[in-house]
Amino acid sequence: MSATTLEDLSTSTQLEELESVTIRFAGDSGDGMQVTGGQFTSTSAIIGNDISTLPDFPAEIRAPAGSLPGVSGYQLNFSSRDIRTPGDEPQVLVAMNPAALKVNIKDLEPGGILVVNTDEFTDNNLKKAGYAANPLEDGSLSGFRVFKVAITSLTLKALEGASLPFKLQERCKNFYALGLMYWLYDRPMEPTLKWIEDKFSNKPEVAEANRLVLKAGFNYADTTEIFTTHYRVGKAKIKPGKYRNITGNEATAIGFIAAAQLTGRPLFYGSYPITPASDVLHELSKHKNFGVKTFQAEDEIAAIGAAIGASFAGHIGLTGTSGPGVALKSEAIGLAVMTELPLVILDVQRGGPSTGLPTKTEQADLLQAMFGRNSECPVGIVAPATPGECFQMAIEAVRLATKYMAPVFFLSDGYLANGSEPWEIPALESLPEMKVTFRTETEGFLPYLRDEKTLARPWAIPGTPGLEHRIGGIEKQHLTGNVNYEPENHHFMVKLRAEKIQRMAQDIPELEVFGPAEGKVLVLGWGSTYGSITTAVEQLQEQGHSVASAHLRYLNPFPKNLGEVLKRYEKVIIPELNLGQLCMLIRAQFLVDAVSFGQVKGKPFKVSELVKKIKEYL
Amino acid sequence: MSTNGTNGAVKLTRKDFQTDQEVRWCPGCGDYSILAQVQKVMPELGLSKENIVFISGIGCSSRFPYYMNTYGFHTIHGRAPAIATGVKTANPDLQVWVVTGDGDALSIGGNHFIHALRRNVDLKIVLFNNRIYGLTKGQYSPTSEQGKINKSAPMGTIDYPINPLSLAFAAEATFVGRSMDVDPKHLATMVERLAHHKGSGILEVYQNCNIFNDGAFKGFNERDVKDDRMLYLEHGKPLLFGKNKTQGIRLRGASPEIVTIGENGVTVDDVFVHDENAAEPSLSYILGRMQYPEFPVPMGVFRSVTRPTYEEMLAGQIASAVAKKGPGDLAKLLHSGETWEIS
Numbered sequence A: 001m002s003a004t005t006l007e008d009l010s011t012s013t014q015l016e017e018l019e020s021v022t023i024r025f026a027g028d029s030g031d032g033m034q035v036t037g038g039q040f041t042s043t044s045a046i047i048g049n050d051i052s053t054l055p056d057f058p059a060e061i062r063a064p065a066g067s068l069p070g071v072s073g074y075q076l077n078f079s080s081r082d083i084r085t086p087g088d089e090p091q092v093l094v095a096m097n098p099a100a101l102k103v104n105i106k107d108l109e110p111g112g113i114l115v116v117n118t119d120e121f122t123d124n125n126l127k128k129a130g131y132a133a134n135p136l137e138d139g140s141l142s143g144f145r146v147f148k149v150a151i152t153s154l155t156l157k158a159l160e161g162a163s164l165p166f167k168l169q170e171r172c173k174n175f176y177a178l179g180l181m182y183w184l185y186d187r188p189m190e191p192t193l194k195w196i197e198d199k200f201s202n203k204p205e206v207a208e209a210n211r212l213v214l215k216a217g218f219n220y221a222d223t224t225e226i227f228t229t230h231y232r233v234g235k236a237k238i239k240p241g242k243y244r245n246i247t248g249n250e251a252t253a254i255g256f257i258a259a260a261q262l263t264g265r266p267l268f269y270g271s272y273p274i275t276p277a278s279d280v281l282h283e284l285s286k287h288k289n290f291g292v293k294t295f296q297a298e299d300e301i302a303a304i305g306a307a308i309g310a311s312f313a314g315h316i317g318l319t320g321t322s323g324p325g326v327a328l329k330s331e332a333i334g335l336a337v338m339t340e341l342p343l344v345i346l347d348v349q350r351g352g353p354s355t356g357l358p359t360k361t362e363q364a365d366l367l368q369a370m371f372g373r374n375s376e377c378p379v380g381i382v383a384p385a386t387p388g389e390c391f392q393m394a395i396e397a398v399r400l401a402t403k404y405m406a407p408v409f410f411l412s413d414g415y416l417a418n419g420s421e422p423w424e425i426p427a428l429e430s431l432p433e434m435k436v437t438f439r440t441e442t443e444g445f446l447p448y449l450r451d452e453k454t455l456a457r458p459w460a461i462p463g464t465p466g467l468e469h470r471i472g473g474i475e476k477q478h479l480t481g482n483v484n485y486e487p488e489n490h491h492f493m494v495k496l497r498a499e500k501i502q503r504m505a506q507d508i509p510e511l512e513v514f515g516p517a518e519g520k521v522l523v524l525g526w527g528s529t530y531g532s533i534t535t536a537v538e539q540l541q542e543q544g545h546s547v548a549s550a551h552l553r554y555l556n557p558f559p560k561n562l563g564e565v566l567k568r569y570e571k572v573i574i575p576e577l578n579l580g581q582l583c584m585l586i587r588a589q590f591l592v593d594a595v596s597f598g599q600v601k602g603k604p605f606k607v608s609e610l611v612k613k614i615k616e617y618l
Numbered sequence B: 001m002s003t004n005g006t007n008g009a010v011k012l013t014r015k016d017f018q019t020d021q022e023v024r025w026c027p028g029c030g031d032y033s034i035l036a037q038v039q040k041v042m043p044e045l046g047l048s049k050e051n052i053v054f055i056s057g058i059g060c061s062s063r064f065p066y067y068m069n070t071y072g073f074h075t076i077h078g079r080a081p082a083i084a085t086g087v088k089t090a091n092p093d094l095q096v097w098v099v100t101g102d103g104d105a106l107s108i109g110g111n112h113f114i115h116a117l118r119r120n121v122d123l124k125i126v127l128f129n130n131r132i133y134g135l136t137k138g139q140y141s142p143t144s145e146q147g148k149i150n151k152s153a154p155m156g157t158i159d160y161p162i163n164p165l166s167l168a169f170a171a172e173a174t175f176v177g178r179s180m181d182v183d184p185k186h187l188a189t190m191v192e193r194l195a196h197h198k199g200s201g202i203l204e205v206y207q208n209c210n211i212f213n214d215g216a217f218k219g220f221n222e223r224d225v226k227d228d229r230m231l232y233l234e235h236g237k238p239l240l241f242g243k244n245k246t247q248g249i250r251l252r253g254a255s256p257e258i259v260t261i262g263e264n265g266v267t268v269d270d271v272f273v274h275d276e277n278a279a280e281p282s283l284s285y286i287l288g289r290m291q292y293p294e295f296p297v298p299m300g301v302f303r304s305v306t307r308p309t310y311e312e313m314l315a316g317q318i319a320s321a322v323a324k325k326g327p328g329d330l331a332k333l334l335h336s337g338e339t340w341e342i343s
Helices: A034-045 A096-105 A121-127 A149-160 A166-170 A172-185 A190-199 A206-222 A250-264 A278-285 A302-310 A321-337 A367-369 A389-404 A414-418 A487-507 A527-542 A562-566 A579-591 A605-616 B031-043 B061-067 B080-088 B102-110 B110-119 B164-170 B184-196 B281-288 B310-327 B328-336
Strands: A002-007 A013-020 A020-028 A052-058 A071-079 A092-095 A114-116 A145-149 A229-233 A241-247 A266-272 A293-296 A316-321 A341-348 A380-382 A409-414 A419-422 A470-472 A519-526 A545-553 A554-556 A571-576 A595-598 B052-056 B069-072 B096-100 B123-127 B176-178 B200-207 B230-232 B249-250 B255-260 B297-304 B338-343
Touching: A013 B200, A020 A034, A020 A172, A020 A229, A034 A052, A034 A071, A034 A172, A034 A241, A034 A419, A071 A096, A071 B297, A092 A096, A092 A172, A092 B110, A092 B164, A096 A114, A096 A121, A149 A206, A166 A293, A166 A579, A166 B338, A172 A206, A172 A229, A190 A206, A190 B096, A206 A470, A241 A250, A241 B031, A250 A266, A250 A278, A250 A341, A250 A389, A250 A409, A250 A414, A250 B328, A266 A278, A266 A302, A266 B080, A266 B328, A278 A293, A278 B200, A293 B080, A302 A316, A302 A341, A302 B080, A302 B110, A316 A321, A316 A389, A321 A341, A321 A367, A321 A409, A341 A367, A341 A389, A341 A414, A367 A380, A367 A519, A367 A554, A389 A409, A389 A487, A409 A414, A409 A527, A409 B230, A414 A527, A470 B061, A487 A554, A519 A527, A519 A562, A519 A579, A519 A605, A527 A545, A527 A571, A527 A605, A562 A579, A571 A579, A571 A605, A579 A595, B031 B061, B031 B123, B031 B184, B052 B061, B052 B080, B061 B069, B061 B096, B080 B096, B080 B110, B080 B123, B080 B310, B096 B102, B096 B176, B102 B110, B102 B123, B102 B164, B110 B123, B123 B184, B164 B176, B164 B200, B164 B281, B164 B297, B176 B184, B176 B281, B184 B200, B184 B297, B249 B281, B255 B281, B281 B297
Parallel strands: A013 A229, A020 A092, A092 A114, A114 A145, A266 A293, A266 A316, A316 A341, A341 A409, A380 A409, A470 B069, A519 A545, A519 A571, A571 A595, B052 B069, B052 B096, B096 B123, B123 B200, B176 B200, B230 B297
Antiparallel strands: A002 A013, A020 A071, A052 A071, A052 A419, A241 A419, A241 B338, A380 A554, B176 B297, B249 B255
């Protein structure tokens, strides 16, 4: 933390200017840490910081209060410069109870700021967190700047005389912590005050309590001189434009709505609740005025089945899930491949195998998307690199699926889904032209007649006079689409379906390189690792190393120039949150001696981990 | 929806619904009879071919769409109701049929069968029940009677069978009917009733597999015994059967019993009167469970009630969302929430 000291005239405390700060809020899963982090994020974005966030919550909705498994955290990095990651180690930790301290203290950087809610450090809570002695008293925290605040009792004091039941009063304490942090980092309270007003418009007494507590926290920090210094993080130089804060799942949902609008057809979303994809279902179900049809199916198979049916009938068929759901949908994906219907499969990846780590991130479904079906069953695959980019890649997935009449995977992950960043709202004119047309001409119609350029078959929907035809999962005769078991036809059709997917390459942008066009090391990534990889490579470039990075948004087919890009570097390193799945594909397809750097801890890469690994090859 | 047979349009015939594909069921299969009756009924419905879709799963019966000159989709095992739900929801103007079998609908596809019925999606489900797996050459199915000797149970099946109609009632189907391949006239009537029903409808058709389970139903549906061993349901009429309609079904509490009119003081007034429109399906459920040899096997419409369909209610929600918020405005959506300008 490099800092310039300024004199703040209004109080006796110092105001320091910082470039970047990483804060982590941690508490019980019922303590409202996600709301607190989310509010700090919105406010920081509104005042012009660049931000990147990492919510981290348990799979259990309410694990026993005060227990280690019940700890929920929200980390955010806000900065006056361009940032791409939520930060490696937090410099500030807000711990609402002993369990939150225990789980998170190992990540706090040496000398970092630790704010603890002393009220929760009772014998009982210490025991639940596995502390033999009170860490606030045994000197174990001496390496940090510890600020002890009785947050719960101060919250209750602020609400003295309020009509709210005790339980609800106590639940306001996260806004007290937020108030403290707003003062410490010189943030305005207005955006949150407005949010409280909107959020609790039906519960004015709750709104009033939260307002009082937020202000009480802020004023406490301002007047008690508990903090001798407070900090300012200036505006980032962000590209001019209109912005909003957006999570990956929000961007995904509105991206698919936009995509459907661009095609001129209604969106049909078939889904079964599953973490971390359910928010897409929630979001889409709110937008029925766009003609969006959401179908909460009885299971994963029905969800994709209905989406395939809707696609057959001329809707934009979309199904969304996470890895275990993809496993269940595999056979139906094969049906969509065989019947050559447009379909998008959204996979918000999470830790696996099996139930795995439902709320944690991972990128280990790439090969499942690529190959996880019986027989030769090719599909397109796209993957956004940032939360905001989910919007654009949703449009890309629909564009390719409808243009090539084929299923396309959209690989998001838990980190993109719940992470957020300021997103420059695109102009409608900048979105691609992708209106779909159905076949209506009866003359010369054959269900499997192909477009010469794309090899797509015609989309002829039920209700169209004269085009009555039958499709199905049995092998098709070339052109007629009739059931056909002949050896030569099958061989031909298998190759043709593969060729069709490969032809998507003519419709996707070439791979761009960040850094020197040739040199020692190329770091190749895909999906949510973009921020960490780019930051690590940038640091190494600033140190004068010959290193570049490139990030794949299209994984099947690959961009046309990928092979050529790979050859320009002595070494290719592929960091992934799996054990080397992209690396396996790259080695197999391009015969380059690429090195895998795989890690599966349910968390994004730290920049420092990547820097260390890449340096081994420089 | 465009129709035919009115406004001077050409009236379609059975032939219009036949395709150029060679029908590949075994000679003598009961499926031929069902295909013939469906093709016969189709022109009577007044629909254009393009507005009809046949959707099937996997099994012998599921080849059905290839032989119907409408839109068709031969899907994957057990999933036809799910795919049909998507088709019907996307375009409620289509008449959507699901053709399935006892293995397809009740075993691998049991879940979709239940939930399509529960949602009251307007699907016309025809369940060909031959009590055997035919396409995979003779294993027992979920409707096979216990003790049946077959390929996968050489010592006899130990599974208890499921009754498709019991399941349909439990899943709140709004139309439940039963017919059989060997009674084309009755079958045609039932297909027509199903076609005209709005909501989730299921027609179970007893269908003989002459290769792997020949004679599965002949104990009660052969010409010389059927009058005494089957009972044709008629709405509002007492449940009478037998050559001279001298036998009837009386309810004793929740249990049915066979009575003879004129014996022991029994009159026709004692006989249970069938009400297919009853709001509660309990009495129809009792009828659906009557089996030979304890009882005559009922044929006909067990239940026919109406309630709003899934696709109607979804369209209603979309319409009210549009009325409330106006048609979707993409620019407004992108700019929703807290926004700020960087200059």
